[in-house]
Amino acid sequence: MYYYLGVDIGSVSSNFVLLDSRRRLSAKVYLRTQGNPVQAIKEGFAQVCAAVPGPVKIKGVGTTGSGRHLADIMLGADVVKNEITAHAVAACSLIPEVRTIIEIGGQDSKIILMRDGIVNDFAMNTVCAAGTGSFLDQQASRLSINIEDFGVRALKSNKAVRIAGRCGVFAESDMIHKQQMGYPVEDIMMGLCEALVRNYLNNVGKGKKIEAPVVFQGGVAANIGIKEAFEKVLGTAVQIPPHHEVMGAIGAAILAEEMMASNGQLTTFNGETYINGGEFTSRSHECSGCPNLCEVVCIKRDNQAIAYWGDRCKKWETSLAARLA
């Protein structure tokens, strides 16, 4: 079977999807990146291929997320896109009339305003990551609760406690304080959900007109407590797409399909043997060419450098192209 591969390498999770030629989701894999994106890409690729019957033929590859360039180097992507575009494309193909997309991932949160099927305005968190997945993760483990059960437990609350949500660290102090005062843990959890939603709307959604239909996606959309809190504050229904946690990857796959359809060329996909048959390593060194002392990262496949990045002057980045030319 022919498939389009979409890959979203984020700070917390790495997601992989295969779409068939009619844009139907054939397989999805959601992995924790765990600080080792190279391993995650290898593993995720193997898992997603194993999830569909028969041999897998890749017709196009799209990558997104903060690790999109690394994924590009390893997989040979046809499209390398930022998360905003990928998420917008995915949401739009599922719910064409969507006007607001709320996306909360591991360390990023974004708001995307859609008008007539294209991005009209967007914002991303800039100076603070309070309210994103990593923070919830941390709080869940502090309360010894599985992150998967967080939302369900929070919904058991009758009266949410007000938690100071401006800063992640102070939210934590406030939670500890409320625990010590003896508030039930469910009420504190729901209070945290509401605090995070307030934080999101004030920081990311600042000054933006949030209009229905609203779609909520990203890893944190699995948390039903946050969904409820959004609905309460916004006063409108919030839809969660069935594959909310891999929307970025779906978007990347759709973009790859569009690209292949428009340029009529063959995919630049590196092939399975390239990905699994070699050892990918990364090494960084401080370039001493000037006082900027850039941290230059080198990605190698079996001791052969395949990519450099991190240098401001592009001396290293362009050195490979010069050698190949």
Add this chain to the structure above:
Amino acid sequence: MKVSFPHMGNMFIPINALLKGIHVDVVVPPPVTARTLELGVKYSPECACLPLKINVGNFIEAMEMGADTIVMAGGWGPCRFGYYAQVEREILRDLGYCFDMVVLEAPDSKLSELLKQVKGIGENATLKEAYQAIKFAWFKLGEVEMLEKRLEYLLPRVIDQNQIEQIYEAGVRGIDKAEDRSSVRMVRLDTIKHMDSLARHQRSILKIGLIGEIYTILEPSTNCHVARCLGRIGAEVSRSIYISDWVNDHLVGGLIKPSNHRQILRSSRPYLNYHVGGHGRETVGNAVEFARSGYDGIIQIGPLTCMPEIVAQSVLGRVSETEAIPCMTIYFDEHSAPAGVYTRLEAFIDMLQRKKSLANMASG
């Protein structure tokens, strides 16, 4: 006496020419690097904005190279910048540096005041030499800015973007070294000719207006080189301010060349009718001007906590809606991560490109 000054983009070229013209030993601080910022951050109050930290870094690095006199611009109004020269002097004195600081204040109305200030720095220079030095510095500045603008135009259009950046940088160095008008002009002409000769591709180009706080706009190292990044992903960037505008409007009170400053302030109405300090009002006025001259999008940049830009940002939402132009704001400080900035720029450009191609499809 060895004189130094803070960096602000290519400002070092005219200042270098000016100080040499009045027989002063010049120490040009090393380009702003990670080390400059590290030194500045270490010795500056945390809540001060990025320009102060970079100034302090520049001064320390200059004094390590033997500078003993610092020339710094002053200012007035609600923006903190006007006070920075004083704060910087105190910080450096506390660190034990021995130096003189000359603060150039904007003269009220007379060019002769600037002349006197300049002559004051050069002890052995005559008034005539000071006058000629100012003229030559101004000439060099104009020539450098021609290169800057040509690069902004060509960067999104040429195929080999690394090469054009190298040609540009060689040209800037050449102008800095050139010692008389004709050789300056020669370097500029050669560089532009060389840049123009590069092969171009035919992709559609977006036009982006870069507005915001002047220092952040003029010194690329403070803004993760947004203008270059935008150029590399297919956007022609026009800045709302160039050094010559700043010198003209704020150091010499509009005496050197005709200024569009009033026009910009007029455009800020009815969105912002008051002076809010710094360049808040200019930011709004420039946004309106860009919107009305057919630009595809606007990016506002400034140092984190910049009060005038925060005021302007809160008004830009309405400008964006009424004038129908997308706006994005990015603030910078020592914690800014380039990867995050690039992702936002790329997403913004993507959005504009999709909008434009949709509009083109609808109309044609």
